[in-house]
Amino acid sequence: MKTLERLWTVDEVAVYLGVPAATLYQWRCRRIGPPAHRVGKHLRYLPEDVRAWVREQA
Template sequence: MKTLDRLWTVDEVADYLGVPVGTLYQWRCKRTGPPGRRIGKHLRYLPEDVREWVREQT
């Protein structure tokens, strides 16, 4: 069984996508960016969700 990747932080996703952190928060408010999840008070992303979101962009 494949071990799941650890969750990415907002900073890691911003770095991966090459966008400012503020852009991720704007996208989240508009529900247009990669899906994130609240883990307690922290926002985290599943790497596979971010990669899938990138593939879906035209």
């Protein structure tokens, strides 16, 4: 059974990608950034989705 990683916050993804958090919000509006999910009122990212998105950019 695969162990699930905890979801990343916007700030954690911003640090991982080396971009401002505001850039992630802009990308989300333009539908060009890594896929994000709403958890209640919070925006969260699956780490494997972020890593896959980075690989696709190369």
